[in-house]
Amino acid sequence: MIRHLLHSFLSILIACSLALAGETPEKPAAWGTSKRDGVYWLVTPDGAPFYSKGVNIVTGGKDSEKSRLRQAYCWNNFFSSLEDWRKCTGDQLDALGFNTRGGWSDSSPQLDLMLTVDLELGRNSKFHWFDPFDPAMEQITADKAVELTAPFRNDPRLIGYYSDNEVGWWNSPLFEWYLKADWHNRTKRVLWQLLAERYRNDWTLLLEDWVPAEGINGFEDLKQRGAALKLRPGGHGIRVVNRFMYLVAKRYYHLMVQAIRKAHPGALVLGDRLPLYYHQDALLAIGNNVDVISTNYNVDTPDGWVAPYYFEGMQRLNDKPVLVTEFFFAAHENRSGNRNETARNKYAKPGHLMTVTTQAERAWGAGNAMLNFARFPNVVGAHWFQYCDEPLGGREDGEDYNMGLIDTANRPYEEVTEAFRKLNPVLETIHKWSRTAVVQLPPDDDNEGTGKRAVPIFRASTPIDVTDQSLVEWDKERSRVTGFRAPEPYVPFGDVHLAWRPEGLYLASLANTFVDPAFLAYTGEFPRCEAFRIDLKSTVQGETRRFAVYLVPADNPDFPDGFEIRPLLFQSLDGKPPERVPTAGRVQRLDKSLPHMAVEAFIPSELLGVPELREGMELDMNVTLVSYYREFVMTWAGKPDAEGTVSPEGVRKVVLAR
Secondary structure (H helix, E strand, O other), rough: HHHHHHHHHHHHHHHHHHHHHHHHHOOOOOOOEEEEEEEEEEEEEOOEEEEEEEEEEOEEEOOOHHHHHOOOOOHHOOOOHHHHHHHHHHHHHHOOOOEEOOOOOOHHHHHHOOEEEEEOOHHOOOOOOOOOOOOOOHHHHHHHHHHHHHHHHOOOOOEEOOOOOOOOOHHHHHHHHOOOOOOOOOOHHHHHHHHHHHHHOHHHHHHHHEEEEOOOOOOOOHHHHOOEEEEEEOOOOHHHHHHHHHHHHHHHHHHHHHHHHHHHHOEOOOOEEOOOOHHHHHHHHOOOOOOOOEEEEEOOOOOOOOOOOOHHHHEEEEEEEEEEEEEEEHHHHHOOOOOOEEOOOOOOOOOOOOEEOOOHHHHHHHHHHHHHHHOOOOOOEEOOOEEEEEOOOOOOOEEEOOOOOOOOOOOOOHHOOOOHHHHHHHHHHHHHHHHHHOOOOOOHHHHOOOOOOOOEEEOOOOOOOOOOOOOOOOHHHHEEOOOOOOOOOOOOOEEEEEEEEEEEEEEEEEEEEOOOHHOOOOOOOHHHHHHHEEEEEEEEEEEEEEEEEEEEEEEOOOOOOHHHEEEEEEEEOOOOEEEEEOOOOEEEEOOOOOEEEEEEEEEEHHHHHOHHHHHHEEEEEEEEEEEHHHEEEEOOOOOOOOOOEEEEOOOOEEEOOO
């Protein structure tokens, strides 16, 4: 009897357990990543390769005064219910070939596209600008990750999470912020210890790199609240700054990823959506933590060119799949009244995000950018920013751009949406064959100084205008020169393009750099030795000439961030002091806010020592780029060092070709 009752009880218990299990959603199978034939892919739970074609901010908007005036988008102006909006919008995006909802999108399953979610975990945990090395930060982050992932843990459409958006890893602001903190701040103590160890507790060694603020006379004084150091021109303090940033970034990626994996085992960690640029030490700090590195991207030129150094450098620094989490184009011709600027304040930034004139140009540039992203073997998708135009007059932070697939009146921009409809279906095929793309490799040893193989520089098929604020006329695929190298563990931080015509040599560079002029101790003009520079060495018919383009910060309250970048051009013959050359018609910096550095230069043939350039002419040449504060260096020939110098014998043999 007892045995029978026990058996009945167990049967009921098992039945109840099964019933309860049936009420609980099954845990979705996990997404993954893979590298197949040299090409990275996202991988669906059933094992299929997946190239993510997404749109950010796929939402119905919010009811507001602006939306009621039809100055901002809101679903209730056009649909009878939010459910109707979701069904219509999901069908619309599917018809355009999109398969993913990007950051800040409606997570409802009615939209029926794959989902990526920005947790803002670091910001919600108060990791940034508080105290990253506080021992309590690990538990704070873990608890917050459980809270933030809860709505998505059983969503079968979830690909993964971004830990944050545009953390930035701006090196000098981090250094200054924590150096001036109170001594009880654990991160301040980490920085102080780094300085003490780097300079072996010898204040005179520190003074070789730094100029301390008044009243700071030793290491103990650096413990004070408000302590400050500025870089000394000619010193090497930037190395310490970058090391500190590396330590903070390494702790960030470790804690964020650990917390997300614990809160939602199996979910992909998609990085922190780097802000249109990356610092190389931050990429190195990621290590093996994330599954995917994510980056937002401000397309380099209006024709949709994507500078290869950016993604090739990512792969060499950290060989992981990369997801482009924002790219965009805006046009002055738009129906929402967008001014295409960021913040009408003291330092407004008109058009610093890619802006063209017409919707046709916008569609052309966006379409080319889509194709160019797919050509990189480490890129696993690209997400358009955004579904709808920003409101008339801008969103709350002042950003006011025509970035939408639709305007604020729910009307599609036909040229743009048609470009996506036609091109989205072919991106997987293009990406599959991206392994054949040119990869920037170190130079061949036999082409340094005495090499026999000449590198062709091609004649520009159309005239190049070094005054038009554009690189559209360049054949950038053909003119790009590869083979640059940088001191380990770093990689080239830009691309160089060379072309010729009978009247002279043309050079263009697209690079990433950052400078805070106030972080350097100087009076008067910014020291050229600390400026971004491009060095060109050319030997024609036995005569060697050197040219240097300096990009020098100069105070100007009418410019973004309160300063402008002025180009200077110098030339010298071997053994003679450099002479300044007028820049008009010879050098221009394109109007694109830092950290983007786009430069175009023209060296007339007479400055090279010949009446004109001709097909078949042979030259010995080298090009070297040095970033601000000699932080990074890259050179086409020779072996660069961390000081920005290059072995003088390093040259490339060049032939002018058609």
